[in-house]
Amino acid sequence: xxxxxxxxxxxxxxxxxxxxxxxxxxxxxxxxxxxxxxxxxxxxxxxxxxxxxxxxxxxxxxxxxxxxxxxxxxxxxxxxxxxxxxxxxxxxxxxxxxxxxxxxxxxxxxxxxxxxxxxxxxxxxxxxxxxxxxxxxxxxxxxxxxxxxxxxxxxxxxxxxxxxxxxxxxxxxxxxxxxxxxxxxxxxxxxxxxxxxxxxxxxxxxxxxxxxxxxxxxxxxxxxxxxxxxxxxxxxxxxxxxxxxxxxxxxxxxxxxxxxxxxxxxxxxxxxxxxxxxxxxxxxxxxxxxxxxxxxxxxxxxxxx
Amino acid sequence: xxxxxxxxxxxxxxxxxxxxxxxxxxxxxxxxxxxxxxxxxxxxxxxxxxxxxxxxxxxxxxxxxxxxxxxxxxxxxxxxxxxxxxxxxxxxxxxxxxxxxxxxxxxxxxxxxxxxxxxxxxxxxxxxxxxxxxxxxxxxxxxxxxxxxxxxxxxxxxxxxxxxxxxxxxxxxxxxxxxxxxxxxxxxxxxxxxxxxxxxxxxxxxxxxxxxxxxxxxxxxxxxxxxxxxxxxxxxxxxxxxxxxxxxxxxxxxxxxxxxxxxxxxxxxxxxxxxxxxxxxxxxxxxxxxxxxxxx
Numbered sequence: 001x002x003x004x005x006x007x008x009x010x011x012x013x014x015x016x017x018x019x020x021x022x023x024x025x026x027x028x029x030x031x032x033x034x035x036x037x038x039x040x041x042x043x044x045x046x047x048x049x050x051x052x053x054x055x056x057x058x059x060x061x062x063x064x065x066x067x068x069x070x071x072x073x074x075x076x077x078x079x080x081x082x083x084x085x086x087x088x089x090x091x092x093x094x095x096x097x098x099x100x101x102x103x104x105x106x107x108x109x110x111x112x113x114x115x116x117x118x119x120x121x122x123x124x125x126x127x128x129x130x131x132x133x134x135x136x137x138x139x140x141x142x143x144x145x146x147x148x149x150x151x152x153x154x155x156x157x158x159x160x161x162x163x164x165x166x167x168x169x170x171x172x173x174x175x176x177x178x179x180x181x182x183x184x185x186x187x188x189x190x191x192x193x194x195x196x197x198x199x200x201x202x203x204x205x206x207x208x209x210x211x212x213x214x215x216x217x218x219x220x221x222x223x224x225x226x227x228x229x230x231x232x233x234x235x236x237x238x239x240x241x242x243x244x245x246x247x248x249x250x251x252x253x254x255x256x257x258x259x260x261x262x263x264x265x266x267x268x269x270x271x272x273x274x275x276x277x278x279x280x281x282x283x284x285x286x287x288x289x290x291x292x293x294x295x296x297x298x299x300x301x302x303x304x305x
Numbered sequence: 306x307x308x309x310x311x312x313x314x315x316x317x318x319x320x321x322x323x324x325x326x327x328x329x330x331x332x333x334x335x336x337x338x339x340x341x342x343x344x345x346x347x348x349x350x351x352x353x354x355x356x357x358x359x360x361x362x363x364x365x366x367x368x369x370x371x372x373x374x375x376x377x378x379x380x381x382x383x384x385x386x387x388x389x390x391x392x393x394x395x396x397x398x399x400x401x402x403x404x405x406x407x408x409x410x411x412x413x414x415x416x417x418x419x420x421x422x423x424x425x426x427x428x429x430x431x432x433x434x435x436x437x438x439x440x441x442x443x444x445x446x447x448x449x450x451x452x453x454x455x456x457x458x459x460x461x462x463x464x465x466x467x468x469x470x471x472x473x474x475x476x477x478x479x480x481x482x483x484x485x486x487x488x489x490x491x492x493x494x495x496x497x498x499x500x501x502x503x504x505x506x507x508x509x510x511x512x513x514x515x516x517x518x519x520x521x522x523x524x525x526x527x528x529x530x531x532x533x534x535x536x537x538x539x540x541x542x543x544x545x546x547x548x549x550x551x552x553x554x555x556x557x558x559x560x561x562x563x564x565x566x567x568x569x570x571x572x573x574x575x576x577x578x579x580x581x582x583x584x585x586x587x588x589x590x591x592x593x594x595x596x597x598x599x600x601x
Binding site for chain 1: 424
């Protein structure tokens with residue numbers, strides 16, 4: 001197991017604070033959960049806890065951004081991408097301001113708190129906003145790389161983080177698509193933490209003689225269509241996996257791009273169907289809603305028939 | 306020969322006195338009424354209401370450089386009631402941020418003068434606004450940036466009732482009272498008329514001064530007449546009178562000010578100025594301008 005993404009992100013914030021005087025951090029009374037408190041402890045003058053007021057926080061960050069600062073706003077992803085959406089759209093994105101929206105507890109990772117706290121529509125909302133880039137890291141290293149990348153950008157970046165310790169993925173020098181398993185029968189494109197389940201699924205499939213190629217694709221926007229296209233041109237089949245509803249998220253982004261470019265292949269997508277989720281331990285919860293090595297392997301196998 | 310508004314506008318960087326500001330605001334109302342009539346779209350009521358607020362800020366108070374609109378030490382103004390864009394555009398153009406002739410492109414395709422102000426299109430706009438209730442939060446961010454970087458620029462936020470209907474404004478009021486940045490001022494253009502009706506009919510805000518005080522703000526002890534430039538300058542003097550932050554000033558104003566049949570009428574929030582209304586209204590506005598010029 002790797003470090004939890006939130007610990008990795010919080011410690012990276014604190015580390016980068018020393019070399020980035022323009023970095024300011026805001027939180028909405030969840031800094032001990034998001035771990036932005038690590039930055040707050042190291043740089044109290046550049047840390048603002050604004051209370052439970054996500055929209056207000058985003059606009060305060062926007063004001064700071066117009067004056068040369070590079071703010072990172074932290075809160076639960078579901079609340080940033082709902083209560084803060086007006087501010088993210090009308091102030092941050094419309095003005096193309098360098099504000100990093102760090103959505104903690106993404107997907108189902110706030111598992112015991114239940115549907116009210118589980119972010120299953122945040123990617124769809126954020127990727128629809130002009131000027132916004134959307135990154136869904138798959139492990140602790142990708143979360144840190146996403147932050148480093150976002151700090152180089154002149155416009156907004158949404159980083160969707162996970163709460164829990166998840167397995168490490170193969171390392172790469174920067175945030176982007178990583179091929180963790182090579183194969184020729186089917187491409188499994190996995191967004192965020194689903195990549196580790198896709199890797200396990202590839203092992204299960206190998207036992208049955210199916211050679212799956214697994215791509216970990218953390219960047220939803222701008223989408224790395226070329227890597228997907230290259231793999232699918234070899235395998236002829238694509239299974240997308242995401243910890244999000246199937247409307248408007250990663251699989252939607254891939255299918256939009258493929259349709260537009262006339263890329264034809266056998267296709268399936270695993271994600272949350274048109275339903276609300278529930279409380280429970282994280283891994284069994286993910287499995288109930290389709291994200292498990294076994295289900296990915298089964299759906300991949302069906303696609304190979 | 307008496308001084309005219311034209312003479313005044315030939316030296317826009319001067320610090321103008323109350324009589325001069327009154328003449329400028331009267332002139333800007335004529336320009337706004339003309340332009341909104343010509344274009345057949347836009348918001349007259351709120352633009353007329355805040356004319357003295359914006360004129361006094363840009364022609365007496367604010368430390369700005371029209372030739373360097375993004376100068377980092379400049380004072381900032383956020384027109385949180387972004388529908389009064391024609392008011393802001395008229396003042397900015399005459400202050401030298403962009404050509405006055407460009408006002409005629411208001412709300413046309415490809416224009417820099419969007420329906421609501423856009424900071425990335427038009428020089429002089431410090432923040433894009435339109436969706437109500439954002440201004441105080443954004444302004445707080447700017448004021449915090451000044452504090453953090455050791456700068457002493459001022460941040461002014463003009464809101465109307467609509468902004469204060471939005472819950473976000475009250476979140477911002479709470480958080481500003483927590484962080485207490487210096488040189489941060491809320492200016493309420495309190496004309497008591499909203500889009501659908503009067504404030505009392507739609508969403509009573511009173512007692513506004515008490516509410517702001519209870520939220521931890523240093524509120525001006527008197528409500529100033531926001532359509533009177535002597536009062537505007539008195540309110541500026543109050544802003545400089547102590548070092549207790551954040552500060553709020555409530556200005557009693559009249560929606561649709563300057564045209565008898567539009568004053569205090571919610572129907573004139575965003576109504577098109579038809580030819581008959583224009584013919585009558587422009588006579589009143591021109592007469593007011595002549596009186597104010599004669600007093601110079």
